[in-house]
Amino acid sequence: MADLKSLSGDAYLALSHGYAAATAGLAYGAARGSEAARGYGAPGPGGDLPAAPAPHAVAVAVAVAESSGEQSGDEDDAFERRRRRRGRGRGPGGAADARRRPREQRSLRLSINARERRRMHDLNDALDGLRAVIPYAHSPSVRKLSKIATLLLAKNYILMQAQALDEMRRLVAYLNQGQGLAAPVAAAPLAPFGQAAVYPFSAGAPLPCPDKCTAFSGTPSALCKHCNEKP
DNA sequence: TAGGCCATCTGGTCCT
DNA sequence: AGGACCAGATGGCCTA
Numbered sequence: 001m002a003d004l005k006s007l008s009g010d011a012y013l014a015l016s017h018g019y020a021a022a023t024a025g026l027a028y029g030a031a032r033g034s035e036a037a038r039g040y041g042a043p044g045p046g047g048d049l050p051a052a053p054a055p056h057a058v059a060v061a062v063a064v065a066e067s068s069g070e071q072s073g074d075e076d077d078a079f080e081r082r083r084r085r086r087g088r089g090r091g092p093g094g095a096a097d098a099r100r101r102p103r104e105q106r107s108l109r110l111s112i113n114a115r116e117r118r119r120m121h122d123l124n125d126a127l128d129g130l131r132a133v134i135p136y137a138h139s140p141s142v143r144k145l146s147k148i149a150t151l152l153l154a155k156n157y158i159l160m161q162a163q164a165l166d167e168m169r170r171l172v173a174y175l176n177q178g179q180g181l182a183a184p185v186a187a188a189p190l191a192p193f194g195q196a197a198v199y200p201f202s203a204g205a206p207l208p209c210p211d212k213c214t215a216f217s218g219t220p221s222a223l224c225k226h227c228n229e230k231p
Numbered sequence: 232t233a234g235g236c237c238a239t240c241t242g243g244t245c246c247t
Numbered sequence: 248a249g250g251a252c253c254a255g256a257t258g259g260c261c262t263a
Contacts, residue, residue, distance in 0.1 A: 109240085109241080112240095112241085112242095112249095112250090113239075113240060113241080115250070115251085116239080116240075116241085116251090116252090117238085117239070117240090119251070119252080120238075120239080124237095124238095146235085146236060146237090147236080147237085148236090
């Protein structure tokens with residue numbers, strides 16, 4: 001996890017241009033090592049939602065179904081037996097202490113537990129919703145994004161979108177400015193897109209795409225497909 | 232087998 | 248008082 005934490009800051013910011021690469025397991029996978037092979041990345045945006053939950057998810061769903069709701073009376077004991085058999089969630093105090101508690105307190109504890117379970121399920125549902133809208137491989141053969149990976153990828157995606165939007169705004173402003181210089185008279189026809197005299201993408205000697213984009217915005221353009229082409 | 236990820240329980244704190 | 252939120256602890260499942 002330490003490697004992940006080390007990635008969670010500026011390093012992820014630096015990947016904003018390479019979001020597609022991150023989703024393809026290049027950026028993220030490179031830092032995570034074997035995690036890439038486990039399906040945190042892979043084929044790019046698009047694809048389908050997982051058709052079936054992972055086996056682990058099924059097991060968990062069963063466990064949840066067994067333990068959901070508030071138990072009382074004999075159900076409490078059955079619940080405790082199941083819980084001990086699964087060996088899950090014996091925090092400080094543990095089941096032994098719980099058994100010594102008055103029945104009333106135990107009932108209260110169980111209802112608090114159920115509420116906490118519901119809360120965590122809601123949180124997981126929200127995370128599933130987030131996974132559904134961030135572009136990464138959604139297929140049964142690809143393992144679901146972990147919680148931390150989902151959050152980091154979503155953050156990265158937002159940053160990339162914000163950058164693209166900003167770049168688009170600057171492009172529009174630039175085009176408007178160029179139009180004003182080239183056609184001060186209202187009757188003057190608009191120059192065809194990309195042919196304005198001051199438009200760097202076509203003006204003067206042909207520059208290689210990354211250079212043109214860099215001249216315009218300071219960085220290679222995330223909107224320009226040529227900038228994202230592999231050499 | 233170790234490490235990563237996860238669900239659950241639990242007690243504490245804060246808010247309404 | 249009751250609910251929401253949080254963090255620590257625990258143990259199961261899975262993969263390399």
